[in-house]
Amino acid sequence: MKEFLEGSMTVAKSVALCRPGVISAYPITPQTHIVEELAQMIADGHLKAEFVNVESEHSAASVVLGAEATGVRSYTATSSQGLLLMGEVIFNIAGLRLPLVLTDANRAVSAPINIWNDHQDTISLRDSGWVQLYVENNQEAMDFHILAYRLAEDKSIMLPVMVCMDGFILTHGIEIVDVPSQEQVDKFLPAFKPLYKLDVDNPLTLGPLADPDYYMETRYAIHQTHKKVLKLLPKLTMEFAKIFGRSYDGLVEGYQLKGAEKVIVAMGSVCGTIKDVIDQMRQKGKKVGLLKITCFRPFPAQAVYEALKNVPKVAVIDRSLSLGSFAPLASEIRALFFNKTKRPKTISSFILGLGGRDITMDSIKQIFSIISKREVDNEFIDLKPELIKENYE
Numbered sequence: 001m002k003e004f005l006e007g008s009m010t011v012a013k014s015v016a017l018c019r020p021g022v023i024s025a026y027p028i029t030p031q032t033h034i035v036e037e038l039a040q041m042i043a044d045g046h047l048k049a050e051f052v053n054v055e056s057e058h059s060a061a062s063v064v065l066g067a068e069a070t071g072v073r074s075y076t077a078t079s080s081q082g083l084l085l086m087g088e089v090i091f092n093i094a095g096l097r098l099p100l101v102l103t104d105a106n107r108a109v110s111a112p113i114n115i116w117n118d119h120q121d122t123i124s125l126r127d128s129g130w131v132q133l134y135v136e137n138n139q140e141a142m143d144f145h146i147l148a149y150r151l152a153e154d155k156s157i158m159l160p161v162m163v164c165m166d167g168f169i170l171t172h173g174i175e176i177v178d179v180p181s182q183e184q185v186d187k188f189l190p191a192f193k194p195l196y197k198l199d200v201d202n203p204l205t206l207g208p209l210a211d212p213d214y215y216m217e218t219r220y221a222i223h224q225t226h227k228k229v230l231k232l233l234p235k236l237t238m239e240f241a242k243i244f245g246r247s248y249d250g251l252v253e254g255y256q257l258k259g260a261e262k263v264i265v266a267m268g269s270v271c272g273t274i275k276d277v278i279d280q281m282r283q284k285g286k287k288v289g290l291l292k293i294t295c296f297r298p299f300p301a302q303a304v305y306e307a308l309k310n311v312p313k314v315a316v317i318d319r320s321l322s323l324g325s326f327a328p329l330a331s332e333i334r335a336l337f338f339n340k341t342k343r344p345k346t347i348s349s350f351i352l353g354l355g356g357r358d359i360t361m362d363s364i365k366q367i368f369s370i371i372s373k374r375e376v377d378n379e380f381i382d383l384k385p386e387l388i389k390e391n392y393e
Contacts, residue, residue, distance in 0.1 A: 109121055
């Protein structure tokens, strides 16, 4: 059934269709509408679940950790400083191999205080062990939460999944969304039957002290499981397509890549703008394309390589920074092609949209123009030189 929905309401409906038993969250802009709607569903009796009010995001993460550890499908959502406050527990959830799903409404990180969109919050926790999926629009937000639970709870995976959606742009944007039926979701996502759980009748220990003789193997195991995700996720999206009628690769999406001589690599909602620019430029005979990264962790190296190996010029857009070093997504792309015999002639790195600054069609056209002439590194687009001071002594 098609509905005209705000992105946050889309996520709430998707999560409710997944039948979580415990939800806990602390409100933070621009995530608040998601959990507000879920709390209302529970209060009205439309969703059979426990909503646990807490005093902070750290506590919210701790509650859903405990719920998952007892074998209950659970959910939380956060953003920006909230995600960072969860940081300690975020690592614990992955280390305990608990298949939680979390929505992050991507938002800039303070200071200075900024409530608008970029990817710094989730990128800062890219090495926590969580699978990270980035969505372009609200239909993907609907679908990828359902996929996230199926992926996380697969017996070969048992890892948490973070669904990342651009704050305000998607969370507060209104689009037509195809909302699946409960019967469709139940067919794709069976009831959660954990491999292990805390049970007084069958006691076990989760998260014990691991000395140097044991710790490294736990990290190795998570690393190896991420490789399994790269194989499993495309299979799950094929099964998803048969039930719901919408097709995804799950790892990457190519747009107008055939014969493209210049390709932009990006994640999130900006991909919609890039597609519009590409359509305009293709009408003028320009051979341009887009490679959208959906799965950032684990990084789909082989899929990216196959998509870009014959492209002469590549531009990578980052909406985050690794201060004092190279941009995160661009670093992944460049590292992938290091020592490869077939690779782009140039891989340029661009920083855009930090703190919610608009990424316009002109911004994208400027990128295509720049890579036609030269290779650049950490090139800031739409920067305001008049606001920059040389030093702050």
